[in-house]
Amino acid sequence: MSLSIIESCVNCWACYDVCPSDAIYDAKPHFMIDANKCTECEGDHADPQCASICPIEGAILDAAGDAINPAGSLTGIPPELMEKAMAEIQAR
Secondary structure, three states: OOOEEOOOOOOOOOOHHHOOOOOEEEEOOEEEEOOOOOOOOOOOOOOOHHHHHOOOOOOEEOOOOOEOOOOOOOOOOOHHHHHHHHHHHHOO
16 A cells, blocks of 8 residues: 655645655655555544645545546536636636
């Protein structure tokens, strides 16, 4: 069981300090997760802390390769409705 961080990571350091197992490390050009240390926060938190704080949608993947913080997770707006929502905001 391990999470991974992909190349869309911008090294903002948000995830680094919240990892209870110290599994996140800076491996230029983006952060990585040590699979041997990652517990997915099991036993410490209900949700993986790195994914819950990551500002980049889709940057953290579960063991199956699925984004834990998928598109729309930060805004609450599903991707298929984003264009309409932005048009409404800009019309104000």
